Amino acid sequence: MRGRGIRPLPSFTPFPWLRLSALLATVATGCGPIGTDASEPSHEPTAQARQGLTQVTGFGSNPGNLLMYRQVPANMPANAPLVVVLHGCTQSAAAIEASGWTAASNVYKFYVVYAQQQSGNNSTSCFNWFEPGDSVRGGGEALSIKQMVDAMKAAYSIDPARVFVSGFSAGGYMVPVMLATYPDVFAGGAINSGGPYRCANSMTEGFSCMSPGIDKTPAAWGDLVRNANPGYSGPWPRVSIWHGTSDYTVKSSNLTESMEQWTNVHGIDQVADTSDTVGGFPHKVYRNSAGTALVETYEITGMGHAVPVDPQYSFPGTSTVCGATGAYLSDVNLCGTYAQAQFFGLTEAGTPPTDTTPPAVDVTAPASGTSVSGTVNLTASATDDVGVARVEFYVDGGLVGTATTAPYAFAWNTTTVANGLHALSARAFDAAGNSSTDADTSVTVSNSGGSTPTTATFSSITAEDGYVKANADGSAPALGTLTGLALGRGTDGKHNRAILSFDTSSLPEGATMQRAYVTVTYSSGVGDPWASPANNSLVVDVNSGAFNGAPLETSDWAASATASAVAGVAKFTSGTATSADFSGAGLSGLNTAGRTQLRLRFAQDPTGTAYVFIKDGASATLTVLYTP
Numbered sequence: 001m002r003g004r005g006i007r008p009l010p011s012f013t014p015f016p017w018l019r020l021s022a023l024l025a026t027v028a029t030g031c032g033p034i035g036t037d038a039s040e041p042s043h044e045p046t047a048q049a050r051q052g053l054t055q056v057t058g059f060g061s062n063p064g065n066l067l068m069y070r071q072v073p074a075n076m077p078a079n080a081p082l083v084v085v086l087h088g089c090t091q092s093a094a095a096i097e098a099s100g101w102t103a104a105s106n107v108y109k110f111y112v113v114y115a116q117q118q119s120g121n122n123s124t125s126c127f128n129w130f131e132p133g134d135s136v137r138g139g140g141e142a143l144s145i146k147q148m149v150d151a152m153k154a155a156y157s158i159d160p161a162r163v164f165v166s167g168f169s170a171g172g173y174m175v176p177v178m179l180a181t182y183p184d185v186f187a188g189g190a191i192n193s194g195g196p197y198r199c200a201n202s203m204t205e206g207f208s209c210m211s212p213g214i215d216k217t218p219a220a221w222g223d224l225v226r227n228a229n230p231g232y233s234g235p236w237p238r239v240s241i242w243h244g245t246s247d248y249t250v251k252s253s254n255l256t257e258s259m260e261q262w263t264n265v266h267g268i269d270q271v272a273d274t275s276d277t278v279g280g281f282p283h284k285v286y287r288n289s290a291g292t293a294l295v296e297t298y299e300i301t302g303m304g305h306a307v308p309v310d311p312q313y314s315f316p317g318t319s320t321v322c323g324a325t326g327a328y329l330s331d332v333n334l335c336g337t338y339a340q341a342q343f344f345g346l347t348e349a350g351t352p353p354t355d356t357t358p359p360a361v362d363v364t365a366p367a368s369g370t371s372v373s374g375t376v377n378l379t380a381s382a383t384d385d386v387g388v389a390r391v392e393f394y395v396d397g398g399l400v401g402t403a404t405t406a407p408y409a410f411a412w413n414t415t416t417v418a419n420g421l422h423a424l425s426a427r428a429f430d431a432a433g434n435s436s437t438d439a440d441t442s443v444t445v446s447n448s449g450g451s452t453p454t455t456a457t458f459s460s461i462t463a464e465d466g467y468v469k470a471n472a473d474g475s476a477p478a479l480g481t482l483t484g485l486a487l488g489r490g491t492d493g494k495h496n497r498a499i500l501s502f503d504t505s506s507l508p509e510g511a512t513m514q515r516a517y518v519t520v521t522y523s524s525g526v527g528d529p530w531a532s533p534a535n536n537s538l539v540v541d542v543n544s545g546a547f548n549g550a551p552l553e554t555s556d557w558a559a560s561a562t563a564s565a566v567a568g569v570a571k572f573t574s575g576t577a578t579s580a581d582f583s584g585a586g587l588s589g590l591n592t593a594g595r596t597q598l599r600l601r602f603a604q605d606p607t608g609t610a611y612v613f614i615k616d617g618a619s620a621t622l623t624v625l626y627t628p
Contacts, residue, residue: 059147060144061143064145065118066115066121066145068113069114069116070112071101072111073105073110073111078157079158082110083164084112084113084115084149084165085112085167085171086165086166086170086171087117088167088168088171088172095326096171098329100309100323100335100337101337104315104346107315111156111158115145121141126170127170128140129206130173132201135177137181142181160185165189166337167192169192169249173191176189179236180198180224180228187237188238188239188344189240190240190241191241193254193306200214210250212253216257218264221261225262239296240343241295242297242300243299244306245303249304255299262294263286266288266294281334282301284297291436292434293343293435296343300330300332307336309322309329309332309335309337310331310333310334311325315338323335357384357385357430358430359434361391365378365379366378368443372444374415375411376412376443378424380393380438382426382428386430387430388428390402390429391404394424394427395417396417397423419445420453423441424439424443453625453626458502458623461501465617466499466552468556485500486611487600487601488527488612491609497599497600498600500600502595502596502622504596505592507591507626510628513625516587516590518540518579518598518620518622518623519578520569521576522573522613526610529606536602536604537603538570538602539564539603540565540566540567543559543561543597544562544589545596600614
């Protein structure tokens with residue numbers, strides 16, 4: 001049995017930095033299930049951290065036998081947010097405080113609770129995230145942490161809709177425990193070097209979960225969360241997931257599995273709606289149909305098992321810096337605490353966590369239809385009820401620049417693209433992660449030294465379009481229907497490739513093809529063919545004339561092309577998608593005397609039933625830019 005309750009100590013002393021060398025010889029650093037112990041609670045010294053944490057006792061039945069510390073900034077407003085912070089193995093509340101949460105709370109006025117494990121519960125002070133009794137609603141350490149939240153609500157004016165949890169390592173694994181078991185308490189969480197809920201149900205499984213990791217389907221992961229609270233119907237907490245790519249204690253594959261779990265719980269796909277870099281590190285955001293950011297991931301390139309800090313960074317408008325370096329606190333010039341607080345909506349006064357209204361954005365210059373050359377100033381106006389976080393500028397769907405303050409502008413060097421028509425767009429984000437896009441501007445680039453190309457757009461020929469199936473036994477082709485053309489692997493186990501046919505005979509013979517791309521429209525889909533096998537991709541083959549003669553036939557599935565894999569199409573699950581520009585070989589495959597056929601296929605055939613349908617006819621277009 002665990003000890004019953006916490007024995008308060010008579011005084012507090014400053015907590016020194018932990019000396020880990022002896023422990024690291026016998027325990028997985030910073031995280032892990034080593035040393036579960038059923039002895040009486042230890043009498044280890046408690047402490048106030050450097051910034052003045054205060055221990056709280058008698059906060060409930062405390063079945064997990066944890067310690068509780070609180071941080072209360074001065075001059076707190078009514079109805080303020082609360083963040084619960086969970087440390088890693090061999091750490092304490094004082095150690096994880098150096099990640100910057102206390103500093104951020106003083107600036108942005110929210111309360112912080114630091115939960116602390118005792119060595120009497122776990123010999124290396126790990127939260128017991130892998131123990132079934134500690135990771136269920138109404139029991140163990142999960143209930144103790146929830147009771148800490150209840151105690152804060154009873155003592156202070158706290159907004160129940162703005163309670164969040166952030167944790168590192170063993171604490172990072174405990175974050176999804178809290179989100180899954182108490183989604184009615186927590187509006188969001190940040191997983192730092194942790195993993196998905198119910199990744200392990202024993203000490204042995206815990207080590208496997210950490211490394212090499214556990215692979216499940218998004219639906220299987222999602223079911224584990226839903227089963228933790230079967231009667232709960234939502235809304236589910238928003239989740240920010242952080243991991244170092246050189247973390248050999250908890251493998252970074254846990255980031256992917258966590259993303260798959262929480263996107264599935266939210267009922268959204270595993271395709272990032274935004275992929276950018278923040279501080280030079282890959283950042284992806286997964287949104288619902290309203291544009292609300294529900295899950296985000298940060299991959300900190302080259303970082304090991306740690307929380308990212310930036311001691312040189314001051315919170316905007318203040319002289320307060322973000323954390324300090326130390327054990328499991330790596331200076332990577334990115335303040336993880338600030339980014340997580342921003343994701344929670346804590347960095348803008350009055351930002352509600354339920355804000356689902358996207359900002360308004362409009363490209364203001366250059367004007368649509370104008371001709372431009374040299375360096376052009378792209379500008380946009382953006383407004384939001386709460387505040388605009390940033391505006392991103394795109395040329396032909398590719399990100400070219402970002403502005404974080406008004407007036408929102410970016411200097412675009414038009415010599416980096418070919419002469420001709422180009423699409424401009426701007427995407428604005430607010431502090432709550434909502435976004436909107438203005439994409440109704442196009443300009444013609446006309447730089448000296450080259451003639452302006454002519455643009456020709458061709459719609460596919462429905463009667464000649466279709467998709468073909470192939471497997472060991474082959475099959476007859478299936479022509480396009482109202483549902484569209486299939487790519488991937490169908491329920492019959494046969495693989496599908498789509499054929500689009502275009503009449504390009506109007507292209508002048510001898511013309512110089514400068515650019516070509518295909519645009520397709522999503523119709524429907526099943527599963528995720530982009531993820532099985534991992535990192536799958538959609539590619540385009542081009543053929544001058546029909547692949548294998550007319551009409552469409554089974555052998556078109558594997559017929560030789562004039563040029564193979566001339567372009568790729570990024571993953572998409574709605575709307576339209578435009579391929580990358582065709583390669584030189586692809587441009588040479590355009591037929592100026594008749595039909596040009598395109599075959600769209602996945603680079604690797606999906607291993608299970610998973611496919612997308614695209615529309616044909618007027619919904620599938622081939623655009624060619626050429627000079628006579």
